Amino acid sequence: MTINYTHCIRCGRHLTSTKSQANGYGPTCARKIRTATVDTADYKTHQVTSARELIEDGAIVPLRSTVFLAISTDGTETYRSAPTGCTCPAGRKGERCYHQLAARMLLAA
Known part of the structure; x- marks a missing residue:
């Protein structure tokens, strides 16, 4: 089952690209998550x-x-x-x- 998100899971902004909708994150939030220091x-x-x-x-x-x-x-x-x-x-x-x-x-x- 594939979920297509209409809003970013992290910030709530509207997602317009197909890739972002499939991932659940916009490009900016995805980059912030990838580079987060933990x-x-x-x-x-x-x-x-x-x-x-x-x-x-x-x-x-x-x-x-x-x-x-x-x-x-x-x-x-x-x-x-x-x-x-x-x-x-x-x-x-x-x-x-x-x-x-x-x-x-x-x-x-």
């Missing part, structure tokens, strides 16, 4: 990659100021995620997950 020292390489993919796929969207809704890798579940916690299985155990990292990246942009 400390990834506590995360494994695959978690950093997964967090970037989550953002690129538009599979994490803001609910409130620091809370996001993230879709699982297989697309069957959704999790509430914030920079400090997540409702995914790893997050419920108190471990750092890539959903938290994606939330940090979006907030740093």
Whole structure:
């Protein structure tokens, strides 16, 4: 299932290009997210990659100021995620997950 967004997930501006509508971010917001500086020292390489993919796929969207809704890798579940916690299985155990990292990246942009 492909979602076409009409407004940027980050700033809310109207998206006009087909590529932006597919990604969920306008070119300026996409650039800010790609270049955002976030400390990834506590995360494994695959978690950093997964967090970037989550953002690129538009599979994490803001609910409130620091809370996001993230879709699982297989697309069957959704999790509430914030920079400090997540409702995914790893997050419920108190471990750092890539959903938290994606939330940090979006907030740093």
